[in-house]
Amino acid sequence: MGAVKNMLKGFIFTGIYAVFTVVIPLVFFTLIFSIEGLPLEWEQQDQNNIMFWLVAFGLLVSGLAFFKYSSPKQSIRKAVFALIQVIVNCLYIWSYRFSGAAEVTFVILDFGFFTLDLSQMLLIYMGVYFLTIILRVYDIIDFTINREKIRENRMK
Amino acid sequence: MIFQVMDFLEIIAEIVGSILLFLKPIVSPIGAFLVDVTTAAAQFFKDNLGTSLTFYIVICVILVVSGIIVNIIWPGDRPGSIFSKGVGKIEEFDDKIEGSDDEDFVDEVKRCKDCGNPVGDSEICPLCGARQI
Numbered sequence: 001m002g003a004v005k006n007m008l009k010g011f012i013f014t015g016i017y018a019v020f021t022v023v024i025p026l027v028f029f030t031l032i033f034s035i036e037g038l039p040l041e042w043e044q045q046d047q048n049n050i051m052f053w054l055v056a057f058g059l060l061v062s063g064l065a066f067f068k069y070s071s072p073k074q075s076i077r078k079a080v081f082a083l084i085q086v087i088v089n090c091l092y093i094w095s096y097r098f099s100g101a102a103e104v105t106f107v108i109l110d111f112g113f114f115t116l117d118l119s120q121m122l123l124i125y126m127g128v129y130f131l132t133i134i135l136r137v138y139d140i141i142d143f144t145i146n147r148e149k150i151r152e153n154r155m156k
Numbered sequence: 157m158i159f160q161v162m163d164f165l166e167i168i169a170e171i172v173g174s175i176l177l178f179l180k181p182i183v184s185p186i187g188a189f190l191v192d193v194t195t196a197a198a199q200f201f202k203d204n205l206g207t208s209l210t211f212y213i214v215i216c217v218i219l220v221v222s223g224i225i226v227n228i229i230w231p232g233d234r235p236g237s238i239f240s241k242g243v244g245k246i247e248e249f250d251d252k253i254e255g256s257d258d259e260d261f262v263d264e265v266k267r268c269k270d271c272g273n274p275v276g277d278s279e280i281c282p283l284c285g286a287r288q289i
Contacts, residue, residue, distance in 0.1 A: 002231035010223055056201075056212040063219030070223050072232025091201070094194045098202065123191065127183065130190045154232060 002072070010070025017065040021092060022058035026051065029101070053095035060088050074150045076143045083136035090129045097122055 033047050064085040071078035095101075097119055104116040143150060176183075205211050265274045268281035269288065275281050279288050 003227045006227045006231060007224060010220075010227070014220070052206070052209070056205075056209060059209075059212045059216040063216035066220045067223040067226075070227050072230075075232055077226070090190070090194050091198055094198050098195075098198050123187065126190055126194065127187050130186055 006070045006072065010066040010068075013069035014062050014066040018058065018062040021061050022055055025054045025058070029054070050096075050101045053098070054092075057088065057092035057095050061085060061092055064088055072154060074143055074154070076140065076147065079136060079139040079143050083133065083140065086129055086132045086136055090126060093122055093125050093129070 029047070029050055064081055068078055068081040068085055071081065104118070105113055106116065107113045266276060266288070267273065268275050268284060268286055270286040271281060271284040273281055273283040275288055280286070281288065
């Protein structure tokens with residue numbers, strides 16, 4: 001029963017992560033690129049680049065989410081995969097920057113253009129992720145030290 | 157009311173700003189380090205694995221399948237199925253040994269009906285001479 005419950009939980013969270021990291025951004029960017037007349041200066045190569053990295057890291061994040069959320073509570077493997085997931089999340093967030101999605105150039109006719117740089121916002125996210133990494137490392141240490149106690153409580 | 161809310165938000169912004177300023181000497185180098193590491197990792201992915209999604213799909217599938225297998229073997233709320241089989245066998249073996257210890261083999265030895273002396277296969281007790289038929 002425990003295994004089925006864990007896997008169900010894993011699949012639910014994989015679905016949620018897939019929706020939030022792959023489907024919604026993909027739909028958003030597809031809509032933006034498809035709307036004619038928007039004052040955005042994005043080329044086909046930028047579009048392909050953004051889509052590719054979103055899907056690539058989104059898949060990794062979703063796969064890791066399955067492993068993390070299907071693992072038993074307070075288990076070492078959950079803590080380890082949570083740490084890996086945070087690191088991959090950093091890459092996912094960073095992919096917005098290096099694919100060019102964080103710099104949006106608006107072209108206004110008869111006026112010129114201006115660029116909206118969202119990198120600073122991503123940097124704040126990176127700071128939050130760094131704090132999360134520290135928490136995850138603490139979790140690994142805690143779960144490793146109290147392994148026997150946690151296991152006894154879980155198997156009661 | 158709106159102006160009061162604005163004042164309140166300004167106070168919060170000042171508090172947060174002062175905390176960030178206080179932590180800046182510690183947080184900034186850490187943030188810069190994380191950015192450097194992430195940039196290097198992202199660049200690695202871009203240079204080596206930036207052409208096909210196959211790698212990422214395979215990794216995702218491997219993670220899900222291995223997650224399923226690991227959960228079947230080690231569900232967490234009871235000992236893992238591989239080990240539990242082993243443990244079961246060991247316990248079974250221990251029970252057998254314990255059971256054999258409990259059975260007093262002395263009881264199985266044929267004794268004299270009169271004096272209780274072990275007589276074995278003999279028909280007459282060597283101690284009291286009583287017949288054992």
